[in-house]
Amino acid sequence: MPLTQIQKALDDPRLQKAVYSATGRLADGRRKTVADLPEYQKLRQHAHDIKQHTLEHLDTYLEELERSVIARGGKVIWANTAAEACDFVTNLARDRGVKLVVKSKSMTTEEIHLNHHLERHGIDAVETDLGEYIIQLSGETPYHIIAPALHKTREQVAEVLHAAPNATPEALTAIARATLRKKFLDAGIGITGANFLVADSGAIVLVENEGNARLSSSAPRIHIAISGIEKVIPRAQDLAVFLKLLARSATGQALSVYTSFLSGPRRPGETDGPEEFCLVLLDHGRTSVLADREKRQSLYCIRCGACLNHCPVYRKIGGYSYPWVYSGPIGKILTPQFAETLEKEGADLHASWLPFASSLCGACGEVCPVKIEIPKILLELRQESPKKREEKLAMRLFSWIMRHPRVYEQFRWVRKMRKLPSAGPLKAWLSERDLPELPARSFREEWKRRK
């Protein structure tokens, strides 16, 4: 457990305030736009059902998707591992003589460390989402699924962009824009993720607010979309459900500023769009999550970030306390399930503490737009987690005492102790809180006297 990282976050009042208020604003926005949608709860169930159906027939829909993409002139690349996905990109860049790549924000490419890979192969990759660009310039990783630079103050952003400390957000954006415009025009490849992959039409759907994803996918000669296999949905009309939920849950917008439907490269007679389109379908451990009937719903996630914004633990410990790119409640259930895959790649991942670092308050499950039962999955992961011998013994003892009321009643001797030994759980309790004064008599003793 990265205790130092957690403690660092807890001890930084500026960070505490920034994260709490930014997530609070996103949560407020969600609450307001969701309230405008009378059919919200029905839509959540509908979205859940579509995802459930799709994942139960994932092979069929992926094959349909592949046929549709090819029919529209695109290429489909199946990548089992992070390395396969990264290699495809670098090989294509080498073959086409591309030295500059523009990227729009994508958690999937963060997951496979694509930028590092490109850099090692001498290819310049520039992030074009403003938050992601700031993070890239700072040499950091995304702090939040949808708001990568959520933890940065305006002053910090100004410093990164070499602007005056009192520069306005507009001025800062203008600086980034001036640099990025040129990159869009010079880049040979544009890389995006995908919010949805539509099986019946072969369309890639991108949801964003800055227009950088649209530019990344249309200005360069080649567009590569890299997506997890779980992003496929059966039909275009299913988007009517998901698009109503995604932006509302993420940022509190009824719809994001740009919603792009990209279906294949430029065809004869068309005036814009890329000359080549490639869709990389990434497994990277997803099929092993899929194999578990109970926990497979973790793959329903549409990456809105609502669970992070509502999580009292994320709001305290922040995005860098989690061991993988996915933080917050969704990270707590995804990371342990991907641990085996990631460890095979050599990642030194400590994920076993994650399912326990939750008060099980249930806020995440309540706001999840696709109704992933996050608390239930946390409990299942707790059950599966290997336990220490002393904890096993303690629980067995607890269970035995609670089945033997006469033994349980002996707790009165603990109550009568003048000073309790400050060790173990009691010590942990006292490190933050006082103990209540223990009563002279238990309820059962009072009850006997009462009669």
Place this chain on the structure above:
Amino acid sequence: MHRVSIFVTCLVDQVFPRVGLAMTEVLERAGCQVEFREAQTCCGQPAFNSGFQDDARHVARHFLDVFKGAEYIVVPSGSCASMISHHYADLFEGHHESRVWEFSQFLTDVLKIDDVGARLDRVVTYHDSCHSLRELGIRDAPRRLLSNVRDLRLVEMDAAQECCGFGGTFSVKFPEISGAMARTKIDSMLRTGADTVVSIDSSCLMQLQGALSRAGSNLRTMHLAEVLACR
């Protein structure tokens, strides 16, 4: 007349007996015949939430044996009530538990009482405990009961629905995070100007009281049953 079997929970039994006594008093005043089955202990939630299903199942079995034949089981805790009414089904396949009621819910939904005739001169803010709110859907019942207490003024805090940070073993496995969550909650409570925070779960109240006392605050904690027993 309703025959009510109370399950006071291990925490109330051993640490907050006054909550059990207050609940008994309110139920009796409301015309219930109250019984306390002395073989009762715990619902098993500590083992269940720590990932020890088998150990939890043994405790749950004991609970079910003790409460065999009870018509209404009333509990001064949303969390323990939810453990029994929702999660016993995870422990025993096909188990359906409809006898268990959280105290405030029992008053408003079964007895159809919104006003118990209580009086307390306090400014109160209400803390929604997570399992009551999100697993049992209890939001209005305690607020309705509180708003009918004479001389009592109910003020809402902005973070009413945020977790207090207790979370059972979470509070001692991750004390730093748990404590930080409690302090955020307390800040919200203090902004209301209330002198008392009320909840329907003694575990949350133990967490909040412990953190308030550590912070040197004189804001007091009371279980809803204690408020409703005041005249």
